[in-house]
Amino acid sequence: MLNPDFFSNLNQEQLEAAAFKDGPAVCIAGAGTGKTRTIVYRAAKLISEGIPPERILLLTFTRKAANNMSERAKQLADSVQGSIRSGTFHSFATYVLKKFYLEAGLKRSFTIIDTSDSKQILGSLRKNYFKNNTYNSKPPTNSTLQKLFSACAAQKLSLKELINTEHTHFEPFLKEILQIKDDYKSYKSENSLLDYDDLLLKTVELFSNDERVLQLISSEQDYIMVDEYQDTNFLQAEMLRLLGHFNHNIMVVGDDSQSIYAFRGAEFKNLSDFPNLFKEAKTFRLTQNYRSTQNILNASNHLISKASEGFKNKLETENPEGSKIAIVPCMNEEQESLFICKRITDFLKSGIKPKEIAVLFRAGYHAFRLEMMLKTINLPFVKWGGFKFLESVHLKDIISYLRIINNPWDKLGWLRVLMDIKGIGLKRATDISEELARSEEPFDFSNIPENFINTELSLLQQTMLQISSQNFTQPSLILNAITDYYLKNVMKKKFDNYTERLKDIDALAAISLSFDSLDDFLTSIILEPPENMQNLNLASQNEQSEDSITLSTVHSAKGMEWEAVFIISAVQGRFPNFKALKSKEEIEEERRLFYVAMTRAKKHLTITLPQEVSDFASNISTSQPSQFISELYCDSCETWKLLP
DNA sequence: CCAGGGCGTCTTTTT
């Protein structure tokens, strides 16, 4: 049953969008205008009218948003059995490809590889190229290659076009880069590997080539809703367009002023283009903001009006004026951190709860100084974004063992595991992994050259044989056995801080408990990697976050809101980031990013500008205030003077 | 061909 309170929570704009039933629609919803509430209400309403929840598909780019929404919709229509299907485009694509692997020309058990796997493969392929060093410019690194190939896929560009337009300094290497791209493609297909882009690419291919499959998949849902549509790329829009052949009830929701993912190929124009894709699409707009004070909105509107493109949705609110935005120049990061600690303490004294306070920044490392100070004064905090938990060496290692247990022919997994053995480097590890991939029996070492074999390698073989012979079904049990081996034989030798790293492995073990099969666990961890230590263990996170303030990158803060928000390091070169300074489009994106940061605040917004930052990336010593300060500055702001 | 040390690079943001 629908909770009746919910009706009264919707204004006219929201009601119209939420009550819309059949056909395509686009909803342009500014920051803080109740976008999530509207989507959730629409879902709940459909369910209350008899649509089974599992026939509603909710697609988003990040899983955080997806989980959040299906939870809320569930609460709303609580007597309903079952739940809304929700997920990211990537997880939906994986579902499709697993179901129709034959039609997609794949093996039943294909492996999904993450970005660092791609880089590793590219690294080994790259060794065959760029040998004659006669050019006076630097050939692309593994990482750059990975980015280039990914950009091609997301933007539907040929490599040649991409290099000739955006990366002209690689023109001398074009031929070799093209060859590496071919090699990479063959390597993936020989080993049944799909990278993130392939998931989307193959699904789009499948949908365009096989109408039967498209129809079968389409018949699984009646309603599709897409959140944060401004963050989708060409392939995702294409996937949606194809689904539209049979599914007419598609609603996309988004805000082009909050498009902050162009760096990975997002096209915010997808939002304004939607009516071209679906001719009879109805457009809704949400413009009334419920989140922020008048002052915060004034300054935010002021800033976004400088944007050169977009709908320029001007937000309005009936909220009180509130206090002015504090612009606070500081001498250096030390003083900045001190000031923030002091002001946070004041906020806490005035009765604001810790979880209603957030500090936002452009890049993870901008907060290092502040983190140290918060630790010294014993103020608990959680940090979102920045550091990537699963990319740490020890966890990549552990996951490799799991991959081998799951699939003993996984060359990439073997490579990593073997290189941890004394006497085995890249060459031998490659030879052995290829031999193992060729063998009929799992863990068959009989064709490995004898001089490669030592006690450590035999121990590895025995351990793997033994674990796999136990036929554990629970991934957590396998993980335990692996950890046992890894700790004894590798970890202590490899790291001087192994006890600290062991905590991460424990955390991974905690997540593994909620999975019943190793394959599911591995797939999930690649498609939806946990962001940090804190949200690994949900229970402890909830307890913790009650008493903790939040530190977050602006990207990870999207969709969130807090009573009091700080934006730190608002200096030219940090925010906007120095890498963005050279192109107009990237400055535009930085501005939207700053806008997202500002509009997270409900009541108090404080922006700090250290005049001196030491930055190994940009080498800035004295810094100018961020250009966005003058762009946002208006009657709603005041500049503070700190005593030295 | 491997191990280990030194040195440079990088950190923008995520599936």
Add this chain to the structure above:
DNA sequence: GACGCCCTGG
């Protein structure tokens, strides 16, 4: 402050 790459000696 961590990691990867390159060089050298064994």
